[in-house]
Amino acid sequence: MDFDVQLIVDNLPLYASGLWLTLQLVGIALACGMALALPMGIARATDAPVLGRLVAGYIYFFRSTPMLLQLLVVYYGLGQFRWLQDQWTAGNAFWLLLREPYFCACLAFTLNTSAYTAEIIQGAIRNTPAGEIEAAKSLGMSAALRMRRIVLPGALRRMLQSYSNEVILMLQGSAVASAVTLVDLTGAARTVYARSYAPFEAFVFSGAVYLVLTFGILGLFRLGERRWLAHLRPQGR
Amino acid sequence: MPYAYAQSILEGAALTLALAALSTLLAVLAGLLTAAAKLSAVTPLRWAAAVYTTVVRGIPDFVLMLLVFYGGQALVNALANRLDREPIDFSAFWAGTLTIGFIFGAYFGETFRGAFLAVPRGPLEAGAAFGMSPARVFARILFPQMLRHALPGLGNNWLVLLKSTAIVSMLGLADMVWMAGQAGRTTHQPFLYYMVVCALYMVLTAASGQVLRRLERRYGAGVAPARF
Numbered sequence: 001m002d003f004d005v006q007l008i009v010d011n012l013p014l015y016a017s018g019l020w021l022t023l024q025l026v027g028i029a030l031a032c033g034m035a036l037a038l039p040m041g042i043a044r045a046t047d048a049p050v051l052g053r054l055v056a057g058y059i060y061f062f063r064s065t066p067m068l069l070q071l072l073v074v075y076y077g078l079g080q081f082r083w084l085q086d087q088w089t090a091g092n093a094f095w096l097l098l099r100e101p102y103f104c105a106c107l108a109f110t111l112n113t114s115a116y117t118a119e120i121i122q123g124a125i126r127n128t129p130a131g132e133i134e135a136a137k138s139l140g141m142s143a144a145l146r147m148r149r150i151v152l153p154g155a156l157r158r159m160l161q162s163y164s165n166e167v168i169l170m171l172q173g174s175a176v177a178s179a180v181t182l183v184d185l186t187g188a189a190r191t192v193y194a195r196s197y198a199p200f201e202a203f204v205f206s207g208a209v210y211l212v213l214t215f216g217i218l219g220l221f222r223l224g225e226r227r228w229l230a231h232l233r234p235q236g237r
Numbered sequence: 238m239p240y241a242y243a244q245s246i247l248e249g250a251a252l253t254l255a256l257a258a259l260s261t262l263l264a265v266l267a268g269l270l271t272a273a274a275k276l277s278a279v280t281p282l283r284w285a286a287a288v289y290t291t292v293v294r295g296i297p298d299f300v301l302m303l304l305v306f307y308g309g310q311a312l313v314n315a316l317a318n319r320l321d322r323e324p325i326d327f328s329a330f331w332a333g334t335l336t337i338g339f340i341f342g343a344y345f346g347e348t349f350r351g352a353f354l355a356v357p358r359g360p361l362e363a364g365a366a367f368g369m370s371p372a373r374v375f376a377r378i379l380f381p382q383m384l385r386h387a388l389p390g391l392g393n394n395w396l397v398l399l400k401s402t403a404i405v406s407m408l409g410l411a412d413m414v415w416m417a418g419q420a421g422r423t424t425h426q427p428f429l430y431y432m433v434v435c436a437l438y439m440v441l442t443a444a445s446g447q448v449l450r451r452l453e454r455r456y457g458a459g460v461a462p463a464r465f
Contacts, residue, residue, distance in 0.1 A: 065435045066403035077428035175297035178301035199307035207296040214295035
């Protein structure tokens with residue numbers, strides 16, 4: 001058996017479009033997930049009366065079930081409901097989105113990563129040194145101002161390390177997008193395999209691209225840490 | 238929910254559990270070897286372990302699974318061809334088990350490495366002073382103490398692994414996700430069956446948490462818990 005590099009070269013455009021789709025899915029999910037996770041993490045960390053409980057349940061559900069299953073529920077599962085089917089036949093543009101694999105993948109990935117991110121944010125907020133909050137109180141800051149100026153800036157810095165893990169997990173988790181007919185980076189590899197029956201060429205190359213992406217993400221976070229955690233760097237004498 | 242579908246989903250759950258248990262066993266063995274290699278004085282071993290953990294953790298489990306499943310079959314076929322034998326089918330179950338074990342060996346390896354490093358030297362030296370062989374020091378002192386430090390990480394790894402098994406349904410293996418898909422298509426109630434499987438995963442997660450707490454108490458006996 002030999003490794004046919006030409007096969008990869010011939011399929012580069014396919015891989016490139018798959019990579020672009022993977023980046024879109026991951027980027028959208030991370031951005032929307034963060035927007036959802038911030039209020040949820042705050043509600044959870046401050047033990048907001050009802051909301052805190054609801055958020056805890058939400059986080060538990062999404063963290064204890066596989067993301068593939070969540071994606072299947074959104075894409076295949078929701079179509080079970082008569083009401084939704086009626087909206088589809090009526091041509092309601094908003095509800096028709098739930099028939100789009102692209103939208104469903106974005107939705108499922110967003111919900112999933114928002115739960116993990118909310119948990120990370122919660123932990124980072126809870127780890128705020130008590131002294132910082134006391135100082136803010138003694139300066140007469142309101143709860144909202146304290147959250148905005150003292151707690152969140154510190155918490156977001158503290159969570160960089162664990163959030164980088166979540167970003168990488170999201171990138172790798174997005175490989176299941178091909179379950180709903182999307183041709184992402186993994187989908188491209190599966191297409192190449194289906195056409196050529198050359199498993200090593202097809203999957204080793206996409207694996208290598210994921211590896212490079214992972215290192216890229218780690219590098220970006222390293223840069224971010226240098227920028228935002230500059231005060232923690234050892235000082236040369 | 239008709240009885241027949243409930244039964245098929247439970248069969249799928251049995252497969253999920255068997256797959257998870259077998260691959261955990263494999264991953265623990267691979268993880269211990271990896272930790273040993275990472276802590277060894279032999280430089281090539283350390284390098285090999287570093288490459289293994291870095292590469293495996295940087296590639297999605299689904300891609301690795303596809304590679305092992307289809308690549309493994311191709312290898313088996315090529316081998317059979319060379320030996321002039323009938324090619325055998327590379328089973329999806331073993332491909333899944335091997336791949337998940339191989340992937341999580343890297344994660345378990347990192348957990349074990351940290352845990353081994355956390356064990357103080359004193360008790361080990363005391364064991365040697367009592368005339369215990371190195372193997373006995375390992376089995377009676379190092380391993381049990383290491384396990385206490387490793388348990389939280391092991392619990393996390395197990396939960397991630399359990400959820401990873403869902404991916405084998407994309408190789409056509411009849412785990413509970415796959416069974417739910419079948420039942421959902423036949424009955425036109427995919428939401429119901431997928432949610433049942435979600436509930437099963439949540440039950441498994443909760444049960445694992447209970448077992449883990451017990452184990453932590455067992456291996457943490459004699460260590461005062463921190464009180465704030």
